[in-house]
Amino acid sequence: MNTSQSNESSSGPRKILHKYNTEYTLLGTAHVSKASADEVRQLIQSGEFDAVAIELCPARFASLKDPDALAKLDLFQVIKQGKAGMVAANLALGSFQQRVAEESGIAPGAEMQAAIEEADKYNLPLLVIDRDVGITLKRVYRSVPWWQRAGLIMGLFTSLFSKEKVSAAEIEKLKEGDILEATFSEFAAESAQMYQTLVAERDHYMALRLAQDNGDSQYKKVLVVIGAGHLKGLSENLNGHLPENPTEQLAILNSLPDGNKWLKFVPWLIVALILSGFVIGFSRDTGLGTQMVIDWVLINGGLSALGVLIAGGHPLTILTAFVAAPLTSLNPTIGAGFVAAAAELYFRKPKVADFSTLRQDTANLKGWWKNRVSRTLLVFILATLGSAIGTYVGGFHIYDQLTKIL
Known part of the structure; x- marks a missing residue:
């Protein structure tokens, strides 16, 4: 039986869902907000939850845990394995994130960092539920027709480096979405397929990961820290039917669609x-x-x-x-x-x-x-x-x- 309720207080938007034997508290955060980071800390410190889930993929989680991870790159192997473009794209996204931090005084993802620190402090299991950023980028790339891909790549780098100052509008986008969504928002607005890949698929993916990591309802109360833009989609997916074994659907969402042969x-x-x-x-x-x-x-x-x-x-x-x-x-x-x-x-x-x-x-x-x-x-x-x-x-x-x- 599933039930849900919304909490639209002065704090970030929340939805409380009951799925099987677990109560999920979905907290919609602003990725550029000290208030969101403070709220995450307060909720975890309350002692109400026995697990915390965050909208991060393993790669971004590792980057937050170890900021010096880039210093351990084997550059020759990166190029040999065909990952140079992906590393460059991640660095470009990181440059945008750095400029946002300089303009707003708050590093995007501060609330995720707060969740990581507090979960560690209180010995709570931490569930990393988002899809790998590299796979998402590749699926975004494959989601557009081949003749538009060069423009997509050039648009990404041009938008990131065309100006030194980050506009207030761009910072506002980050309050609901993340770096990926803010970067590709203009493209996604014109492409239903790109929106599906960038936002809707990830909502579904995160619901499946929650079902996988808590399949036997071992966690009774889970705090789920996500961007406010994912609140509606994730809650709908959690309220809907989730397979007992989500491995197959996760594998599909982690795969790359076939290109034109x-x-x-x-x-x-x-x-x-x-x-x-x-x-x-x-x-x-x-x-x-x-x-x-x-x-x-x-x-x-x-x-x-x-x-x-x-x-x-x-x-x-x-x-x-x-x-x-x-x-x-x-x-x-x-x-x-x-x-x-x-x-x-x-x-x-x-x-x-x-x-x-x-x-x-x-x-x-x-x-x-x-x-x-x-x-x-x-x-x-x-x-x-x-x-x-x-x-x-x-x-x-x-x-x-x-x-x-x-």
């Missing part, structure tokens, strides 16, 4: 076109074939090298990108960005201080170029982007040359 073949088709162009060019005229190869090297290598130059890469890294990109583009399993980043790490190995100050440095635009860690990530991203553009531009150029001789 035909897109996987596009790079190989372009490689086939380019190589065919070289063969046909040399078969017709050695000079024409040679010119095609030169054009390919200049276009692909030049644009990848330009990306490294913009990223502030070492001169020898720029040269490495110029040489590597025309070759790696003919083998889609190896990226020019990986080769360029490996070269940058070789020529400019990050120091301990770079890792220690990474979060602070990336809070402003100039810091991304100053810090060797973030600069290496920029080298990877911009070298990859330059080579990708060069592949398409060079491919169409060769196609144009072929149409003139065939």
Whole structure:
């Protein structure tokens, strides 16, 4: 039997739900509010609850528990495993969070930090119930059509670095949602699918995690600390039907939707076109074939090298990108960005201080170029982007040359 009641006092909005043999107190907090942090402390100190659940994923929880976690990054492995873009996105989100803290005087997530500290102080079980931020970002990325993804990425970084001061409107958004929702709010307003991925899925996910972590109702009174924007959705999901074993549904929400399969073949088709162009060019005229190869090297290598130059890469890294990109583009399993980043790490190995100050440095635009860690990530991203553009531009150029001789 489920019952619920709302509490709209001067404190944060609350809903009390009874699910099976557990009473859940859902506290809607403002992520940028000292009052919310104080209220969380007071509720836990009251002794009414035997467990606390928080709207954090394991990665964000670890970051709050260990602010120096970034200093332990193995940058080469991050790039090798294809996580460079994700790390860069998290740093970009962190820079927005840092600027909000500077403008408001309160670090976003202070109420989560308060919940962690008080739960530890009173030896209460702490349930970390949100979906991993990396999976959410990937699902957001997959939720939009492929032709809009570049704009989404550029919009993310542009919005985070377009101005030094955070507007009052942006801080207001954070009072109900979190960093992710505030960042993508404009996109989500225009995309029902993105809203579904960013907000509704997480409401469902958190309800399932509560059901999983308290499946046998071992906790009788649970305080659930969430952003006010999730209060309605989470309460509806908790009031609804929850499976006895939520593992299967959680696995679905943790998976990545299949992309368009035909897109996987596009790079190989372009490689086939380019190589065919070289063969046909040399078969017709050695000079024409040679010119095609030169054009390919200049276009692909030049644009990848330009990306490294913009990223502030070492001169020898720029040269490495110029040489590597025309070759790696003919083998889609190896990226020019990986080769360029490996070269940058070789020529400019990050120091301990770079890792220690990474979060602070990336809070402003100039810091991304100053810090060797973030600069290496920029080298990877911009070298990859330059080579990708060069592949398409060079491919169409060769196609144009072929149409003139065939």
